Amino acid sequence: MKPGYKAIYEQYRQSILRGILKPGDKLPSVRLLASELGVARKTVESAWAILVGEGYLVSQGARGTRVNPDLLNLAKKYPVIGEKPTPTTAGFGKSLRDRPGFLRLGIPSLDAFPYKKWLLLSGKAVRAMRPEEMTQPPLMGYAPLREALAHYLNISRGLSCSPAQIFITSGYQNNLRLILNTLANQRDKVLFEEPGYFLGQQLLKRAVQRLHRVPVDNQGLQTEYLQQHHADARLVFVTPSHHSPLAVTLSLPRKHQLLEWARQNESWIVEDDYDGEFHYTRQVLPALKSLDTHDRVIYMGTFSKTIMPALRISYLVLPHKLVDSFRAQAEHSEGGQPVLTQKIVASFLREGHFFRHLKKMRALYSRRRKNMLAALAEVYPEIFTVEVTDGGMHIIAYLRSGTQDEEMAALWQTHQLQVSPLSIWYQNTPKRYGLIIGYTNVATFAEAVALLQRPAQMTRALAGK
Amino acid sequence: MKPGYKAIYEQYRQSILRGILKPGDKLPSVRLLASELGVARKTVESAWAILVGEGYLVSQGARGTRVNPDLLNLAKKYPVIGEKPTPTTAGFGKSLRDRPGFLRLGIPSLDAFPYKKWLLLSGKAVRAMRPEEMTQPPLMGYAPLREALAHYLNISRGLSCSPAQIFITSGYQNNLRLILNTLANQRDKVLFEEPGYFLGQQLLKRAVQRLHRVPVDNQGLQTEYLQQHHADARLVFVTPSHHSPLAVTLSLPRKHQLLEWARQNESWIVEDDYDGEFHYTRQVLPALKSLDTHDRVIYMGTFSKTIMPALRISYLVLPHKLVDSFRAQAEHSEGGQPVLTQKIVASFLREGHFFRHLKKMRALYSRRRKNMLAALAEVYPEIFTVEVTDGGMHIIAYLRSGTQDEEMAALWQTHQLQVSPLSIWYQNTPKRYGLIIGYTNVATFAEAVALLQRPAQMTRALAGK
Numbered sequence: 013m014k015p016g017y018k019a020i021y022e023q024y025r026q027s028i029l030r031g032i033l034k035p036g037d038k039l040p041s042v043r044l045l046a047s048e049l050g051v052a053r054k055t056v057e058s059a060w061a062i063l064v065g066e067g068y069l070v071s072q073g074a075r076g077t078r079v080n081p082d083l084l085n086l087a088k089k090y091p092v093i094g095e096k097p098t099p100t101t102a103g104f105g106k107s108l109r110d111r112p113g114f115l116r117l118g119i120p121s122l123d124a125f126p127y128k129k130w131l132l133l134s135g136k137a138v139r140a141m142r143p144e145e146m147t148q149p150p151l152m153g154y155a156p157l158r159e160a161l162a163h164y165l166n167i168s169r170g171l172s173c174s175p176a177q178i179f180i181t182s183g184y185q186n187n188l189r190l191i192l193n194t195l196a197n198q199r200d201k202v203l204f205e206e207p208g209y210f211l212g213q214q215l216l217k218r219a220v221q222r223l224h225r226v227p228v229d230n231q232g233l234q235t236e237y238l239q240q241h242h243a244d245a246r247l248v249f250v251t252p253s254h255h256s257p258l259a260v261t262l263s264l265p266r267k268h269q270l271l272e273w274a275r276q277n278e279s280w281i282v283e284d285d286y287d288g289e290f291h292y293t294r295q296v297l298p299a300l301k302s303l304d305t306h307d308r309v310i311y312m313g314t315f316s317k318t319i320m321p322a323l324r325i326s327y328l329v330l331p332h333k334l335v336d337s338f339r340a341q342a343e344h345s346e347g348g349q350p351v352l353t354q355k356i357v358a359s360f361l362r363e364g365h366f367f368r369h370l371k372k373m374r375a376l377y378s379r380r381r382k383n384m385l386a387a388l389a390e391v392y393p394e395i396f397t398v399e400v401t402d403g404g405m406h407i408i409a410y411l412r413s414g415t416q417d418e419e420m421a422a423l424w425q426t427h428q429l430q431v432s433p434l435s436i437w438y439q440n441t442p443k444r445y446g447l448i449i450g451y452t453n454v455a456t457f458a459e460a461v462a463l464l465q466r467p468a469q470m471t472r473a474l475a476g477k
Numbered sequence: 478m479k480p481g482y483k484a485i486y487e488q489y490r491q492s493i494l495r496g497i498l499k500p501g502d503k504l505p506s507v508r509l510l511a512s513e514l515g516v517a518r519k520t521v522e523s524a525w526a527i528l529v530g531e532g533y534l535v536s537q538g539a540r541g542t543r544v545n546p547d548l549l550n551l552a553k554k555y556p557v558i559g560e561k562p563t564p565t566t567a568g569f570g571k572s573l574r575d576r577p578g579f580l581r582l583g584i585p586s587l588d589a590f591p592y593k594k595w596l597l598l599s600g601k602a603v604r605a606m607r608p609e610e611m612t613q614p615p616l617m618g619y620a621p622l623r624e625a626l627a628h629y630l631n632i633s634r635g636l637s638c639s640p641a642q643i644f645i646t647s648g649y650q651n652n653l654r655l656i657l658n659t660l661a662n663q664r665d666k667v668l669f670e671e672p673g674y675f676l677g678q679q680l681l682k683r684a685v686q687r688l689h690r691v692p693v694d695n696q697g698l699q700t701e702y703l704q705q706h707h708a709d710a711r712l713v714f715v716t717p718s719h720h721s722p723l724a725v726t727l728s729l730p731r732k733h734q735l736l737e738w739a740r741q742n743e744s745w746i747v748e749d750d751y752d753g754e755f756h757y758t759r760q761v762l763p764a765l766k767s768l769d770t771h772d773r774v775i776y777m778g779t780f781s782k783t784i785m786p787a788l789r790i791s792y793l794v795l796p797h798k799l800v801d802s803f804r805a806q807a808e809h810s811e812g813g814q815p816v817l818t819q820k821i822v823a824s825f826l827r828e829g830h831f832f833r834h835l836k837k838m839r840a841l842y843s844r845r846r847k848n849m850l851a852a853l854a855e856v857y858p859e860i861f862t863v864e865v866t867d868g869g870m871h872i873i874a875y876l877r878s879g880t881q882d883e884e885m886a887a888l889w890q891t892h893q894l895q896v897s898p899l900s901i902w903y904q905n906t907p908k909r910y911g912l913i914i915g916y917t918n919v920a921t922f923a924e925a926v927a928l929l930q931r932p933a934q935m936t937r938a939l940a941g942k
Binding site: 023026027030031032033038040044045047048049050116119120122123125127130131134135138139141143144145146147148149159162163166167168172174175182183184185186189211214215218295296316320321322323324325344345346347348349350351352353364367368370371 | 835
């Protein structure tokens with residue numbers, strides 16, 4: 013099926029018309045393309061002569077052939093018939109979560125990132141690439157990263173784990189999938205916090221038939237519920253350091269109650285320590301996993317909040333007795349994480365930059381949180397109230413009255429303020445109502461006020477004030 | 478829960494004893510650690526004074542404190558009581574597929590990779606990191622990579638796709654999960670080749686209740702089977718360019734028969750074009766997807782074979798009418814791929830290096846395949862036979878007689894020859910028997926002979942020759 017000049021002509025013409033080849037793009041050399049397609053050079057030259065003649069291409073002699081730079085926006089002007097219209101480059105395939113905006117939840121401060129250091133380490137990791145690191149990545153993670161992570165978690169989160177217990181993953185979805193596939197079957201009862209992490213409940217609702225919600229109060233998960241109603245549950249997902257989204261901390265007596273429940277019923281606790289590193293009002297609180305003397309806690313952590321979401325690196329710390337079953341499950345379902353990113357993160361940890369960065373972010377977020385709380389009190393004293401908690405990367409602006417947080421969030425989103433309505437994080441009534449506001453990328457009090465004022469008029473109207 | 482000096486002492490002592498901190502490792506400064514733990518510097522100093530006194534640490538004045546470099550292999554000598562023994566660093570968490578060795582299937586040639594160019598592009602991608610690229614990666618992939626890929630596939634694989642149809646994924650497991658979750662429910666009939674890709678059938682057996690196998694002959698998948706027995710199937714997985722593992726090519730009449738079957742029954746074809754780029758005996762053959770006038774083919778490709786497995790970048794080309802449902806499914810189950818690796822690959826494609834690299838590899842693999850075939854004829858003329866096919870990255874050494882390929886593969890593996898027994902790629906009888914041999918990393922005829930001779934004596938004994 014050697015293409016003739018007409019086929020090559022048509023292929024390139026379509027590529028240009030549909031915006032796949034762009035004005036000014038350089039084309040492969042005649043020699044290379046002819047060899048790739050297995051045709052004579054003359055065939056390619058004929059095709060290009062027509063395209064030059066029609067004005068699609070311009071020949072620049074020894075400098076090669078390019079798409080005519082004057083062909084601006086051709087894709088828009090000439091939609092190809094018989095197909096869905098091809099969206100423009102900027103807009104295609106946009107997911108809801110890809111929308112730009114401010115006040116988004118869970119994005120670390122991008123202006124305070126140690127770019128220079130990171131680029132230096134990335135460059136080093138790139139140059140140190142060895143052939144054996146080009147093959148399939150190790151299934152449970154790059155060994156130096158697992159070692160550096162074990163060291164960090166033992167020192168900073170109070171764990172007592174070895175690198176062999178650590179499983180490097182790509183994020184929350186990967187963690188949940190591994191845990192459910194390894195530990196639960198479809199008839200197993202699974203518990204989730206009420207309210208609880210929005211993405212988490214969405215995922216679990218799809219994956220689990222017997223999903224039950226356990227209420228949370230200002231001491232965290234109501235663990236007495238577990239003993240009364242859920243002795244038969246296989247798994248409980250919990251955010252003990254800062255509850256998601258209420259940011260309350262699970263009290264020490266309840267922590268022990270939870271661990272004791274798991275021991276008695278041979279259940280598993282999944283500790284989601286998604287932002288436990290960020291605490292402002294007291295000293296560091298060790299993770300629940302640090303109290304796990306009976307080996308029932310699976311610890312989940314992530315670099316999305318502490319380094320950057322674009323990395324796609326998170327991790328599990330497994331109970332000793334589960335390491336083999338997770339590995340066996342992963343042999344079929346996982347392919348490992350890219351080696352380059354794991355190398356960069358490993359050196360960031362090992363050389364102490366991570367430690368220093370967290371310390372700096374803790375101070376910065378503490379200031380930015382104060383700014384946002386003050387701005388909220390300044391702009392909307394009559395509409396919202398807050399309950400100050402220990403930490404995290406967001407605040408909740410509770411509605412003083414009314415239940416219209418979904419409408420309000422939608423309104424704010426039209427002003428590029430990507431806040432989330434609190435009530436959708438609940439499954440059952442009674443719910444609480446408010447807006448979940450990420451403040452980590454708002455640099456000053458003045459900026460916080462300016463952002464909050466954008467939808468002020470409509471917000472007051474909606475709240476009836 | 479402020480730790481006292483004893484807790485810090487014990488934590489660090491354990492970290493050293495268990496090999497998490499290694500001889501010579503530098504410790505964080507007293508100031509930094511005290512601040513991290515929220516204790517007085519004096520507390521950290523007290524802990525370290527004891528550890529120095531006991532010989533775990535050495536103080537080097539202004540140059541900081543290190544783990545005593547003379548503490549070699551402490552982890553082995555002093556296993557911590559009450560735990561599973563901690564494996565040594567090199568060995569922990571080894572998956573079967575992490576074993577080192579030769580003749581492994583599907584690994585690109587590591588000695589011929591354009592390292593310099595790759596490092597240059599990686600360095601550029603690192604330096605060009607922008608803050609907005611640090612947030613969550615775009616769900617369906619980094620736009621410039623989707624554009625470069627559409628261009629490549631249209632020119633080189635004969636497709637006619639737009640970037641909007643491309644979904645960047647992390648590998649085969651990710652592809653299968655996305656496809657099954659979007660298109661099939663548990664009662665849907667799914668078809669797979671017999672024999673067929675080993676990992677693929679393992680994954681599908683777990684995920685699908687009604688998995689049926691369709692036999693393959695020297696014209697590829699026997700498509701007349703589909704019309705006779707499987708008008709009700711929802712999905713068929715097929716490797717048309719080079720069947721996995723037999724490397725035969727699906728004939729053109731069967732391609733049309735397959736497409737017609739899908740159109741009539743509104744079924745979906747998944748084209749796994751895992752190594753279609755490597756063909757040696759004839760010109761390039763366009764992908765099945767290039768004939769897909771009724772929009773029923775999901776095309777699966779990967780950079781694991783053409784660049785390197787460590788990348789974890791593969792992709793789907795979706796039918797127009799499925800783009801929205803894949804995106805909707807992914808909103809819940811996917812998190813996007815790391816931006817950095819996508820950027821590097823995008824520039825590798827855009828600047829023409831990928832094209833040139835493939836061309837070079839095609840010539841190299843053609844020579845290496847000849848070498849391996851000649852070496853096999855030289856070392857084992859009485860035991861194996863081959864059937865020469867058009868392309869791919871492996872050959873099959875068929876047993877002339879007998880069925881003992883599993884024992885033979887196990888034997889070869891003890892000589893670090895990671896070959897796969899052909900018969901396990903079959904589900905039903907009749908099976909064929911042989912060894913699947915990857916040749917891409919064997920540089921010369923002499924090296925091929927030397928490797929094949931390693932298990933020669935035992936192989937002849939096993940074959941009864």
